[in-house]
Amino acid sequence: MREVFQQELAEVSNGLVEIARHVESAMQRAAVAFTTSDVALAEQVISDDARIDELAIALDEHTIEIIARQSPVARDLRLVVSALRISSSLERMGDLAAHIAALARYRFPGGVGPNTLRPVFAEMSRLDVAVARQLVALLDAGNDEETNRIADEIKASDTQIDDLHRSTFDALLSDDIQAQSVEVVDATLASRYFERFADHAVSIAQKVQYLTSGEWMQEKEPSTPVAPVTPGA
Amino acid sequence: MREVFQQELAEVSNGLVEIARHVESAMQRAAVAFTTSDVALAEQVISDDARIDELAIALDEHTIEIIARQSPVARDLRLVVSALRISSSLERMGDLAAHIAALARYRFPGGVGPNTLRPVFAEMSRLDVAVARQLVALLDAGNDEETNRIADEIKASDTQIDDLHRSTFDALLSDDIQAQSVEVVDATLASRYFERFADHAVSIAQKVQYLTSGEWMQEKEPSTPVAPVTPGA
Numbered sequence: 431m432r433e434v435f436q437q438e439l440a441e442v443s444n445g446l447v448e449i450a451r452h453v454e455s456a457m458q459r460a461a462v463a464f465t466t467s468d469v470a471l472a473e474q475v476i477s478d479d480a481r482i483d484e485l486a487i488a489l490d491e492h493t494i495e496i497i498a499r500q501s502p503v504a505r506d507l508r509l510v511v512s513a514l515r516i517s518s519s520l521e522r523m524g525d526l527a528a529h530i531a532a533l534a535r536y537r538f539p540g541g542v543g544p545n546t547l548r549p550v551f552a553e554m555s556r557l558d559v560a561v562a563r564q565l566v567a568l569l570d571a572g573n574d575e576e577t578n579r580i581a582d583e584i585k586a587s588d589t590q591i592d593d594l595h596r597s598t599f600d601a602l603l604s605d606d607i608q609a610q611s612v613e614v615v616d617a618t619l620a621s622r623y624f625e626r627f628a629d630h631a632v633s634i635a636q637k638v639q640y641l642t643s644g645e646w647m648q649e650k651e652p653s654t655p656v657a658p659v660t661p662g663a
Numbered sequence: 664m665r666e667v668f669q670q671e672l673a674e675v676s677n678g679l680v681e682i683a684r685h686v687e688s689a690m691q692r693a694a695v696a697f698t699t700s701d702v703a704l705a706e707q708v709i710s711d712d713a714r715i716d717e718l719a720i721a722l723d724e725h726t727i728e729i730i731a732r733q734s735p736v737a738r739d740l741r742l743v744v745s746a747l748r749i750s751s752s753l754e755r756m757g758d759l760a761a762h763i764a765a766l767a768r769y770r771f772p773g774g775v776g777p778n779t780l781r782p783v784f785a786e787m788s789r790l791d792v793a794v795a796r797q798l799v800a801l802l803d804a805g806n807d808e809e810t811n812r813i814a815d816e817i818k819a820s821d822t823q824i825d826d827l828h829r830s831t832f833d834a835l836l837s838d839d840i841q842a843q844s845v846e847v848v849d850a851t852l853a854s855r856y857f858e859r860f861a862d863h864a865v866s867i868a869q870k871v872q873y874l875t876s877g878e879w880m881q882e883k884e885p886s887t888p889v890a891p892v893t894p895g896a
Contacts, residue, residue, distance in 0.1 A: 498737065518751070609844060611847050
Protein backbone atom coordinates (compact mmCIF):
# COMPACT_ATOMS: atom_id res chain seq x y z
CA MET A 431 0.00 0.00 0.00
CA ARG A 432 2.76 2.38 0.99
CA GLU A 433 4.61 1.64 -2.22
CA VAL A 434 1.50 2.26 -4.28
CA PHE A 435 1.05 5.57 -2.52
CA GLN A 436 4.62 6.61 -3.24
CA GLN A 437 4.05 5.75 -6.88
CA GLU A 438 0.89 7.83 -6.92
CA LEU A 439 2.63 10.76 -5.26
CA ALA A 440 5.27 10.58 -7.97
CA GLU A 441 2.52 10.72 -10.59
CA VAL A 442 1.03 13.83 -9.00
CA SER A 443 4.46 15.41 -8.85
CA ASN A 444 5.07 14.60 -12.52
CA GLY A 445 1.67 16.06 -13.32
CA LEU A 446 2.65 19.34 -11.67
CA VAL A 447 5.90 19.42 -13.62
CA GLU A 448 3.94 18.87 -16.82
CA ILE A 449 1.58 21.77 -16.09
CA ALA A 450 4.54 23.96 -15.14
CA ARG A 451 6.13 23.18 -18.51
CA HIS A 452 2.95 24.32 -20.26
CA VAL A 453 2.98 27.51 -18.17
CA GLU A 454 6.63 28.09 -19.07
CA SER A 455 5.81 27.65 -22.75
CA ALA A 456 2.81 29.98 -22.44
CA MET A 457 4.85 32.70 -20.75
CA GLN A 458 7.72 32.25 -23.16
CA ARG A 459 5.43 32.72 -26.16
CA ALA A 460 3.41 35.49 -24.46
CA ALA A 461 6.68 37.36 -23.87
CA VAL A 462 7.63 37.10 -27.54
CA ALA A 463 4.12 38.03 -28.67
CA PHE A 464 4.15 41.01 -26.33
CA THR A 465 7.58 42.33 -27.21
CA THR A 466 7.35 41.74 -30.97
CA SER A 467 3.60 42.34 -31.46
CA ASP A 468 3.17 38.84 -32.90
CA VAL A 469 -0.59 38.51 -33.07
CA ALA A 470 -0.64 34.91 -34.31
CA LEU A 471 1.52 33.80 -31.41
CA ALA A 472 -0.65 35.78 -29.00
CA GLU A 473 -3.74 34.00 -30.25
CA GLN A 474 -2.02 30.66 -29.84
CA VAL A 475 -1.20 31.40 -26.19
CA ILE A 476 -4.79 32.47 -25.56
CA SER A 477 -6.33 29.37 -27.11
CA ASP A 478 -3.77 27.02 -25.54
CA ASP A 479 -4.70 28.23 -22.07
CA ALA A 480 -7.69 25.86 -22.06
CA ARG A 481 -5.21 22.98 -22.10
CA ILE A 482 -3.57 24.21 -18.89
CA ASP A 483 -7.01 24.48 -17.29
CA GLU A 484 -7.84 20.91 -18.35
CA LEU A 485 -4.57 19.54 -17.03
CA ALA A 486 -5.07 21.30 -13.71
CA ILE A 487 -8.61 19.96 -13.34
CA ALA A 488 -7.50 16.43 -14.24
CA LEU A 489 -4.64 16.58 -11.77
CA ASP A 490 -6.97 17.83 -9.02
CA GLU A 491 -9.39 14.98 -9.73
CA HIS A 492 -6.57 12.48 -9.58
CA THR A 493 -5.31 13.98 -6.33
CA ILE A 494 -8.75 13.84 -4.72
CA GLU A 495 -9.07 10.19 -5.77
CA ILE A 496 -5.74 9.44 -4.12
CA ILE A 497 -6.86 11.06 -0.88
CA ALA A 498 -10.08 9.04 -0.98
CA ARG A 499 -8.32 5.76 -1.71
CA GLN A 500 -5.21 6.09 0.44
CA SER A 501 -6.39 8.21 3.38
CA PRO A 502 -2.97 9.82 3.79
CA VAL A 503 -2.09 11.50 7.07
CA ALA A 504 0.66 13.79 8.37
CA ARG A 505 3.30 14.72 5.80
CA ASP A 506 1.71 12.61 3.05
CA LEU A 507 -1.55 14.48 3.45
CA ARG A 508 0.32 17.82 3.38
CA LEU A 509 1.93 16.76 0.12
CA VAL A 510 -1.32 16.00 -1.66
CA VAL A 511 -3.10 19.09 -0.31
CA SER A 512 -0.15 21.18 -1.46
CA ALA A 513 -0.45 19.65 -4.90
CA LEU A 514 -4.00 20.99 -5.11
CA ARG A 515 -2.82 24.45 -4.15
CA ILE A 516 0.14 24.40 -6.50
CA SER A 517 -2.02 23.36 -9.45
CA SER A 518 -4.35 26.24 -8.66
CA SER A 519 -1.44 28.72 -8.73
CA LEU A 520 -0.13 27.24 -11.98
CA GLU A 521 -3.56 27.51 -13.56
CA ARG A 522 -3.67 31.18 -12.57
CA MET A 523 -0.18 31.76 -14.00
CA GLY A 524 -1.47 30.39 -17.29
CA ASP A 525 -4.34 32.89 -17.17
CA LEU A 526 -1.89 35.74 -16.60
CA ALA A 527 0.27 34.66 -19.55
CA ALA A 528 -2.90 34.67 -21.65
CA HIS A 529 -3.82 38.13 -20.34
CA ILE A 530 -0.41 39.41 -21.44
CA ALA A 531 -0.93 37.84 -24.86
CA ALA A 532 -4.40 39.42 -25.03
CA LEU A 533 -2.94 42.89 -24.49
CA ALA A 534 -0.53 42.28 -27.39
CA ARG A 535 -3.37 41.04 -29.58
CA TYR A 536 -5.63 44.03 -28.90
CA ARG A 537 -2.92 46.59 -29.63
CA PHE A 538 -1.71 44.85 -32.77
CA PRO A 539 -0.16 46.09 -35.01
CA GLY A 540 0.97 48.65 -32.41
CA GLY A 541 2.80 47.83 -29.23
CA VAL A 542 1.58 47.82 -25.65
CA GLY A 543 2.22 50.91 -23.53
CA PRO A 544 4.48 53.88 -24.20
CA ASN A 545 7.66 53.29 -26.20
CA THR A 546 9.84 54.44 -23.31
CA LEU A 547 8.67 51.48 -21.23
CA ARG A 548 9.48 48.80 -23.83
CA PRO A 549 12.88 47.99 -22.28
CA VAL A 550 11.27 47.63 -18.83
CA PHE A 551 8.62 45.26 -20.14
CA ALA A 552 11.20 43.29 -22.10
CA GLU A 553 13.11 42.79 -18.86
CA MET A 554 9.99 41.92 -16.86
CA SER A 555 8.94 39.34 -19.42
CA ARG A 556 12.46 37.90 -19.56
CA LEU A 557 12.39 37.51 -15.76
CA ASP A 558 8.90 35.94 -15.81
CA VAL A 559 10.09 33.39 -18.36
CA ALA A 560 13.09 32.66 -16.14
CA VAL A 561 10.80 32.27 -13.12
CA ALA A 562 8.59 29.83 -15.01
CA ARG A 563 11.64 27.80 -16.01
CA GLN A 564 12.90 27.82 -12.42
CA LEU A 565 9.51 26.60 -11.30
CA VAL A 566 9.74 23.55 -13.55
CA ALA A 567 13.15 22.81 -12.05
CA LEU A 568 11.83 23.37 -8.52
CA LEU A 569 8.95 20.94 -8.95
CA ASP A 570 11.36 18.45 -10.50
CA ALA A 571 14.12 18.95 -7.91
CA GLY A 572 15.81 15.83 -6.60
CA ASN A 573 16.82 16.91 -3.13
CA ASP A 574 16.29 19.55 -0.45
CA GLU A 575 19.44 21.47 -1.25
CA GLU A 576 18.42 21.88 -4.87
CA THR A 577 14.88 22.82 -3.83
CA ASN A 578 16.13 25.55 -1.52
CA ARG A 579 18.58 26.90 -4.05
CA ILE A 580 15.94 27.17 -6.78
CA ALA A 581 13.34 28.60 -4.39
CA ASP A 582 15.81 31.32 -3.46
CA GLU A 583 16.42 32.05 -7.15
CA ILE A 584 12.69 32.44 -7.73
CA LYS A 585 12.41 34.85 -4.82
CA ALA A 586 15.37 36.87 -6.10
CA SER A 587 13.76 37.15 -9.55
CA ASP A 588 10.50 38.20 -7.92
CA THR A 589 12.29 41.00 -6.06
CA GLN A 590 13.71 42.24 -9.36
CA ILE A 591 10.26 42.10 -10.95
CA ASP A 592 8.77 44.07 -8.04
CA ASP A 593 11.44 46.74 -8.53
CA LEU A 594 10.63 46.95 -12.23
CA HIS A 595 6.91 47.11 -11.44
CA ARG A 596 7.63 50.07 -9.17
CA SER A 597 9.77 51.71 -11.86
CA THR A 598 6.91 51.34 -14.34
CA PHE A 599 4.71 53.46 -12.09
CA ASP A 600 7.50 55.95 -11.48
CA ALA A 601 7.88 56.35 -15.23
CA LEU A 602 4.14 56.60 -15.87
CA LEU A 603 3.74 59.23 -13.16
CA SER A 604 6.77 61.31 -14.09
CA ASP A 605 6.21 64.64 -15.76
CA ASP A 606 8.50 63.76 -18.64
CA ILE A 607 6.29 61.08 -20.08
CA GLN A 608 3.74 62.24 -22.62
CA ALA A 609 1.75 59.05 -22.79
CA GLN A 610 -1.77 58.70 -24.06
CA SER A 611 -4.36 57.29 -21.67
CA VAL A 612 -4.55 54.05 -23.61
CA GLU A 613 -0.82 53.57 -23.14
CA VAL A 614 -1.06 54.28 -19.44
CA VAL A 615 -3.94 51.82 -18.99
CA ASP A 616 -2.11 49.11 -20.93
CA ALA A 617 1.17 49.66 -19.14
CA THR A 618 -0.54 49.54 -15.74
CA LEU A 619 -2.26 46.25 -16.56
CA ALA A 620 0.79 44.68 -18.21
CA SER A 621 3.02 45.54 -15.29
CA ARG A 622 0.46 44.16 -12.85
CA TYR A 623 0.17 40.89 -14.82
CA PHE A 624 3.95 40.43 -14.97
CA GLU A 625 4.19 41.10 -11.24
CA ARG A 626 1.34 38.75 -10.25
CA PHE A 627 2.81 35.95 -12.37
CA ALA A 628 5.99 36.00 -10.29
CA ASP A 629 3.99 36.32 -7.03
CA HIS A 630 2.32 33.00 -7.76
CA ALA A 631 5.70 31.40 -8.41
CA VAL A 632 6.94 32.64 -5.03
CA SER A 633 3.82 31.26 -3.39
CA ILE A 634 4.54 27.84 -4.94
CA ALA A 635 8.21 28.02 -3.93
CA GLN A 636 7.17 28.73 -0.34
CA LYS A 637 4.82 25.76 -0.29
CA VAL A 638 7.49 23.43 -1.66
CA GLN A 639 9.99 24.73 0.88
CA TYR A 640 7.56 24.28 3.75
CA LEU A 641 7.07 20.67 2.74
CA THR A 642 10.80 20.11 2.44
CA SER A 643 11.63 21.69 5.76
CA GLY A 644 8.66 20.37 7.72
CA GLU A 645 7.95 23.94 8.76
CA TRP A 646 4.32 23.48 7.85
CA MET A 647 3.99 22.48 11.50
CA GLN A 648 3.68 26.20 12.19
CA GLU A 649 2.83 27.26 8.69
CA LYS A 650 2.25 30.98 8.54
CA GLU A 651 2.32 31.75 4.91
CA PRO A 652 2.59 35.45 4.38
CA SER A 653 -0.19 36.38 2.04
CA THR A 654 0.59 38.81 -0.74
CA PRO A 655 1.64 41.92 1.10
CA VAL A 656 -0.98 44.61 1.00
CA ALA A 657 -0.53 46.62 -2.17
CA PRO A 658 3.19 45.85 -2.27
CA VAL A 659 3.70 48.24 -5.08
CA THR A 660 1.29 51.09 -5.03
CA PRO A 661 1.68 53.77 -7.65
CA GLY A 662 3.44 56.80 -6.35
CA ALA A 663 3.80 55.33 -2.88
CA MET B 664 -18.01 8.65 13.92
CA ARG B 665 -20.38 9.85 11.24
CA GLU B 666 -22.05 12.19 13.69
CA VAL B 667 -18.72 13.58 14.81
CA PHE B 668 -17.82 14.20 11.19
CA GLN B 669 -21.08 16.05 10.53
CA GLN B 670 -20.38 18.18 13.56
CA GLU B 671 -16.90 18.93 12.26
CA LEU B 672 -18.19 19.79 8.81
CA ALA B 673 -20.59 22.24 10.46
CA GLU B 674 -17.64 23.83 12.25
CA VAL B 675 -15.75 24.24 8.99
CA SER B 676 -18.84 25.73 7.38
CA ASN B 677 -19.25 28.15 10.28
CA GLY B 678 -15.59 29.05 9.97
CA LEU B 679 -16.10 29.98 6.32
CA VAL B 680 -19.10 32.12 7.22
CA GLU B 681 -17.02 33.88 9.87
CA ILE B 682 -14.23 34.67 7.38
CA ALA B 683 -16.81 35.84 4.83
CA ARG B 684 -18.22 38.23 7.45
CA HIS B 685 -14.76 39.69 7.95
CA VAL B 686 -14.38 40.07 4.19
CA GLU B 687 -17.77 41.77 4.01
CA SER B 688 -16.74 44.16 6.76
CA ALA B 689 -13.40 44.83 5.04
CA MET B 690 -15.05 45.59 1.70
CA GLN B 691 -17.74 47.67 3.32
CA ARG B 692 -15.13 49.84 5.07
CA ALA B 693 -12.82 49.89 2.04
CA ALA B 694 -15.72 51.18 -0.05
CA VAL B 695 -16.39 54.00 2.41
CA ALA B 696 -12.67 54.79 2.73
CA PHE B 697 -12.38 54.86 -1.06
CA THR B 698 -15.43 56.97 -1.80
CA THR B 699 -14.98 59.44 1.08
CA SER B 700 -11.14 59.50 1.26
CA ASP B 701 -11.24 58.37 4.89
CA VAL B 702 -7.58 57.61 5.58
CA ALA B 703 -8.10 56.33 9.14
CA LEU B 704 -10.68 53.82 7.94
CA ALA B 705 -8.40 52.80 5.07
CA GLU B 706 -5.58 52.08 7.51
CA GLN B 707 -7.91 50.03 9.65
CA VAL B 708 -8.90 47.86 6.69
CA ILE B 709 -5.23 47.36 5.77
CA SER B 710 -4.15 46.36 9.27
CA ASP B 711 -7.22 44.18 9.85
CA ASP B 712 -6.39 42.09 6.78
CA ALA B 713 -3.90 40.09 8.85
CA ARG B 714 -6.85 38.79 10.89
CA ILE B 715 -8.51 37.38 7.74
CA ASP B 716 -5.23 35.69 6.81
CA GLU B 717 -4.97 34.16 10.29
CA LEU B 718 -8.54 32.91 10.22
CA ALA B 719 -8.01 31.34 6.79
CA ILE B 720 -4.82 29.59 7.89
CA ALA B 721 -6.47 28.32 11.08
CA LEU B 722 -9.45 27.02 9.13
CA ASP B 723 -7.18 25.27 6.63
CA GLU B 724 -5.26 23.61 9.47
CA HIS B 725 -8.51 22.48 11.05
CA THR B 726 -9.75 21.14 7.71
CA ILE B 727 -6.55 19.19 7.09
CA GLU B 728 -6.81 17.69 10.59
CA ILE B 729 -10.34 16.58 9.83
CA ILE B 730 -9.23 14.88 6.62
CA ALA B 731 -6.43 13.12 8.52
CA ARG B 732 -8.70 11.99 11.34
CA GLN B 733 -11.88 11.11 9.44
CA SER B 734 -10.57 9.96 6.06
CA PRO B 735 -13.64 11.25 4.27
CA VAL B 736 -14.50 9.96 0.79
CA ALA B 737 -16.90 10.86 -2.02
CA ARG B 738 -19.09 13.89 -1.33
CA ASP B 739 -17.68 14.39 2.17
CA LEU B 740 -14.17 14.65 0.77
CA ARG B 741 -15.38 17.11 -1.90
CA LEU B 742 -16.87 19.24 0.85
CA VAL B 743 -13.67 19.54 2.84
CA VAL B 744 -11.49 20.08 -0.24
CA SER B 745 -13.90 22.81 -1.36
CA ALA B 746 -13.60 24.43 2.04
CA LEU B 747 -9.85 24.76 1.44
CA ARG B 748 -10.45 26.38 -1.91
CA ILE B 749 -13.16 28.69 -0.64
CA SER B 750 -10.99 29.90 2.24
CA SER B 751 -8.25 30.65 -0.28
CA SER B 752 -10.64 32.77 -2.38
CA LEU B 753 -11.92 34.58 0.71
CA GLU B 754 -8.37 35.33 1.80
CA ARG B 755 -7.69 36.83 -1.61
CA MET B 756 -10.88 38.92 -1.46
CA GLY B 757 -9.57 40.35 1.80
CA ASP B 758 -6.32 41.28 0.06
CA LEU B 759 -8.25 43.05 -2.69
CA ALA B 760 -10.33 45.03 -0.18
CA ALA B 761 -7.02 46.06 1.44
CA HIS B 762 -5.60 47.03 -1.98
CA ILE B 763 -8.62 49.30 -2.55
CA ALA B 764 -8.11 50.83 0.88
CA ALA B 765 -4.41 51.31 0.08
CA LEU B 766 -5.24 53.32 -3.05
CA ALA B 767 -7.46 55.59 -0.95
CA ARG B 768 -4.72 56.00 1.64
CA TYR B 769 -2.03 56.88 -0.88
CA ARG B 770 -4.13 59.51 -2.60
CA PHE B 771 -5.37 61.08 0.62
CA PRO B 772 -6.46 63.86 0.95
CA GLY B 773 -7.30 63.64 -2.74
CA GLY B 774 -9.55 61.05 -4.29
CA VAL B 775 -8.67 58.06 -6.47
CA GLY B 776 -8.91 58.45 -10.26
CA PRO B 777 -10.52 61.22 -12.29
CA ASN B 778 -13.58 62.97 -10.82
CA THR B 779 -15.74 61.88 -13.73
CA LEU B 780 -15.33 58.23 -12.70
CA ARG B 781 -16.38 58.71 -9.07
CA PRO B 782 -20.00 57.65 -9.71
CA VAL B 783 -18.79 54.50 -11.51
CA PHE B 784 -16.50 53.53 -8.63
CA ALA B 785 -19.23 54.31 -6.09
CA GLU B 786 -21.47 51.87 -7.94
CA MET B 787 -18.74 49.22 -8.29
CA SER B 788 -17.95 49.40 -4.58
CA ARG B 789 -21.65 49.25 -3.70
CA LEU B 790 -21.99 46.11 -5.82
CA ASP B 791 -18.87 44.54 -4.28
CA VAL B 792 -20.26 45.14 -0.79
CA ALA B 793 -23.52 43.53 -1.91
CA VAL B 794 -21.62 40.56 -3.35
CA ALA B 795 -19.72 40.09 -0.10
CA ARG B 796 -23.00 40.17 1.84
CA GLN B 797 -24.55 37.67 -0.58
CA LEU B 798 -21.53 35.43 -0.06
CA VAL B 799 -22.12 35.31 3.70
CA ALA B 800 -25.72 34.32 3.02
CA LEU B 801 -24.63 31.73 0.45
CA LEU B 802 -22.21 30.04 2.83
CA ASP B 803 -24.89 30.12 5.52
CA ALA B 804 -27.74 28.95 3.25
CA GLY B 805 -30.07 26.33 4.66
CA ASN B 806 -31.16 24.53 1.51
CA ASP B 807 -30.39 24.00 -2.17
CA GLU B 808 -33.05 26.37 -3.41
CA GLU B 809 -31.67 29.21 -1.31
CA THR B 810 -28.12 28.35 -2.40
CA ASN B 811 -29.04 28.50 -6.06
CA ARG B 812 -31.00 31.71 -5.69
CA ILE B 813 -28.12 33.49 -3.93
CA ALA B 814 -25.51 32.08 -6.33
CA ASP B 815 -27.53 33.50 -9.23
CA GLU B 816 -27.68 36.87 -7.48
CA ILE B 817 -23.90 36.88 -7.09
CA LYS B 818 -23.44 36.08 -10.77
CA ALA B 819 -25.86 38.84 -11.75
CA SER B 820 -23.94 41.35 -9.62
CA ASP B 821 -20.69 40.18 -11.19
CA THR B 822 -22.11 40.81 -14.67
CA GLN B 823 -22.98 44.36 -13.65
CA ILE B 824 -19.49 44.86 -12.23
CA ASP B 825 -17.92 43.57 -15.45
CA ASP B 826 -20.01 46.09 -17.41
CA LEU B 827 -18.87 48.91 -15.15
CA HIS B 828 -15.26 47.71 -15.46
CA ARG B 829 -15.61 47.95 -19.23
CA SER B 830 -17.18 51.39 -18.96
CA THR B 831 -14.22 52.55 -16.85
CA PHE B 832 -11.89 51.73 -19.72
CA ASP B 833 -14.22 53.31 -22.26
CA ALA B 834 -14.18 56.50 -20.20
CA LEU B 835 -10.42 56.45 -19.67
CA LEU B 836 -9.79 55.92 -23.36
CA SER B 837 -12.27 58.49 -24.63
CA ASP B 838 -10.95 61.73 -26.05
CA ASP B 839 -13.13 63.81 -23.73
CA ILE B 840 -11.33 62.86 -20.59
CA GLN B 841 -8.40 65.03 -19.64
CA ALA B 842 -7.02 62.82 -16.90
CA GLN B 843 -3.53 62.95 -15.51
CA SER B 844 -1.46 59.79 -15.74
CA VAL B 845 -1.69 59.23 -12.00
CA GLU B 846 -5.48 59.26 -12.26
CA VAL B 847 -5.44 56.82 -15.15
CA VAL B 848 -3.10 54.42 -13.30
CA ASP B 849 -5.22 54.57 -10.14
CA ALA B 850 -8.49 54.15 -11.99
CA THR B 851 -7.14 51.15 -13.91
CA LEU B 852 -5.99 49.43 -10.73
CA ALA B 853 -9.12 50.28 -8.74
CA SER B 854 -11.39 48.98 -11.47
CA ARG B 855 -9.36 45.80 -11.72
CA TYR B 856 -9.49 45.24 -7.95
CA PHE B 857 -13.26 45.75 -7.83
CA GLU B 858 -13.70 43.36 -10.74
CA ARG B 859 -11.43 40.63 -9.32
CA PHE B 860 -13.19 40.80 -5.95
CA ALA B 861 -16.47 39.82 -7.59
CA ASP B 862 -14.74 37.15 -9.73
CA HIS B 863 -13.63 35.35 -6.58
CA ALA B 864 -17.18 35.50 -5.25
CA VAL B 865 -18.46 33.89 -8.45
CA SER B 866 -15.80 31.21 -8.18
CA ILE B 867 -16.98 30.42 -4.63
CA ALA B 868 -20.62 30.43 -5.73
CA GLN B 869 -19.81 27.93 -8.48
CA LYS B 870 -18.05 25.62 -6.03
CA VAL B 871 -20.97 25.72 -3.61
CA GLN B 872 -23.40 25.03 -6.44
CA TYR B 873 -21.34 22.10 -7.72
CA LEU B 874 -21.43 20.57 -4.27
CA THR B 875 -25.15 21.12 -3.96
CA SER B 876 -25.97 19.71 -7.37
CA GLY B 877 -23.45 16.88 -7.33
CA GLU B 878 -22.21 18.16 -10.66
CA TRP B 879 -18.66 17.92 -9.40
CA MET B 880 -18.81 14.44 -10.91
CA GLN B 881 -17.91 16.14 -14.16
CA GLU B 882 -16.57 19.30 -12.70
CA LYS B 883 -15.31 21.63 -15.38
CA GLU B 884 -14.94 24.90 -13.71
CA PRO B 885 -14.49 27.63 -16.24
CA SER B 886 -11.39 29.50 -15.19
CA THR B 887 -11.47 33.25 -15.33
CA PRO B 888 -12.14 34.01 -18.96
CA VAL B 889 -9.09 35.24 -20.75
CA ALA B 890 -8.85 38.99 -20.28
CA PRO B 891 -12.64 39.25 -20.00
CA VAL B 892 -12.45 42.98 -20.09
CA THR B 893 -9.56 44.26 -22.09
CA PRO B 894 -9.21 47.98 -22.50
CA GLY B 895 -10.48 49.18 -25.81
CA ALA B 896 -11.43 45.67 -26.88
